[in-house]
Amino acid sequence: MKGGVSDLNPKNSDKLLSIIIPVYNTEKYIQKCLTSIFKKLPEHTEVIIVNDGSPDNAEYIIKKFQKRYTDSLIYCKKPNGGLSDAKNYGLSKAKGKYITFVDSDDYIDPNMHKEMLDLALEKDADIVYCDVEQVFEDGHKIYSHCTNVSRKTDYFRLIDTPLMAASWNKLIKKELYTNIQFPVGLNNEDVAVAPILFAKAKKIYKIDKPFYKYYQRSGSIQNSGFNEKRFVIFDTAKICFQEAKNLPEELQLQIRGSLYTHQILALLIYPISNLSKEEQKHLIPIFCKKINDFGNDFYENCYVIEYVKNLKRKHLLKLLKKADTAKIIRWLAYYKLFDAFRNRCTFIKTTIQNFIKKIFVHIISIVKKIISIPKILLRKTRTFFRIIKTKIKNRED
Numbered sequence: 001m002k003g004g005v006s007d008l009n010p011k012n013s014d015k016l017l018s019i020i021i022p023v024y025n026t027e028k029y030i031q032k033c034l035t036s037i038f039k040k041l042p043e044h045t046e047v048i049i050v051n052d053g054s055p056d057n058a059e060y061i062i063k064k065f066q067k068r069y070t071d072s073l074i075y076c077k078k079p080n081g082g083l084s085d086a087k088n089y090g091l092s093k094a095k096g097k098y099i100t101f102v103d104s105d106d107y108i109d110p111n112m113h114k115e116m117l118d119l120a121l122e123k124d125a126d127i128v129y130c131d132v133e134q135v136f137e138d139g140h141k142i143y144s145h146c147t148n149v150s151r152k153t154d155y156f157r158l159i160d161t162p163l164m165a166a167s168w169n170k171l172i173k174k175e176l177y178t179n180i181q182f183p184v185g186l187n188n189e190d191v192a193v194a195p196i197l198f199a200k201a202k203k204i205y206k207i208d209k210p211f212y213k214y215y216q217r218s219g220s221i222q223n224s225g226f227n228e229k230r231f232v233i234f235d236t237a238k239i240c241f242q243e244a245k246n247l248p249e250e251l252q253l254q255i256r257g258s259l260y261t262h263q264i265l266a267l268l269i270y271p272i273s274n275l276s277k278e279e280q281k282h283l284i285p286i287f288c289k290k291i292n293d294f295g296n297d298f299y300e301n302c303y304v305i306e307y308v309k310n311l312k313r314k315h316l317l318k319l320l321k322k323a324d325t326a327k328i329i330r331w332l333a334y335y336k337l338f339d340a341f342r343n344r345c346t347f348i349k350t351t352i353q354n355f356i357k358k359i360f361v362h363i364i365s366i367v368k369k370i371i372s373i374p375k376i377l378l379r380k381t382r383t384f385f386r387i388i389k390t391k392i393k394n395r396e397d
Helices: 030-038 058-068 083-093 112-123 154-159 189-199 228-246 249-269 277-292 302-310 315-322 325-396
Strands: 017-023 045-052 073-078 098-101 127-136 141-144 170-173 204-216
Touching (some): 017 030, 017 083, 030 045, 030 058, 045 058, 045 083, 083 098, 083 189, 098 112, 112 127, 112 170, 154 189, 154 249, 228 249, 228 277, 249 302, 249 315, 249 325, 277 315, 302 315, 315 325
Parallel strands (some): 017 045, 017 098, 127 204
Antiparallel strands (some): 127 141, 127 170
């Protein structure tokens, strides 16, 4: 992770924000991505597009934007080196006081960067981050709250979430990237960097709006099917743990807890549990071996214990330690049925509650109308006598 960005003094540039967009095989999506970014681009912002040897026609679309936004769009083309390499390349070109990334198959609320930059400048923040909206191909959306409000510090509230490592919903002071680079050749690259990067921050602020639109396309890295390559998360976690050794012990404990739960254990609890038994028989022994390499540091981590307890998965830890594949498969199947039953009960409960609320609101409305009848009658009576009085007076005149 050594050898990061040089020349970090913001006085050397009038740029306040650098938006780095790595591009590879996203011809279908980049038009929407760039349109959303340039719609309300803040002043003194540069958009650095890094074409990582993309074989499609993304370059044609990029150059159309480059002609229109000559003062703010910087286009770079390089041989394919992977996402980490593209990010590092973009960082080496960035001149802004703050850095953020956007994946070229995602898009944003046009107000995102202006509102976040305004807050960052007002508070002299080290990090400003926002919530995320996951957008699926069938059109449905899921709001992802990117903070754990149960934690006591800004740092732990930020890192103890599933989307902690994402670099695209955060504005980060460029100086924090000093001596930090993304590990080239590894997916899940943000996991190796994010907790260390955030630990340098003294001022962290949150905007409770889902500015970032995280598009869940079937061909993306995260949604292209589960295989052994996804276990690269163990390697990036180890890089992070190694880099964290100079941090206070409490921060190290929190970092390990976050990565053990949201990044590693979650693989077993969610995607692996949805695979066929044959696939599970192949992957679970590998998963157990890798997780047992962490030894008691994993099993005794208080946040791991808390995590499985809250999810009612306490049996998993013993089974993982024994690497009992057959029982793990049975328990995963049980948990899946249990969750489906619990979700169904929650749905029924919510439906009944909403129905009762509607009835209650309707009853209140009826009661209010009944209560208002005397007032209406009194008002109409007064009006009636006023008219009679007026008529009598007119006759007398």
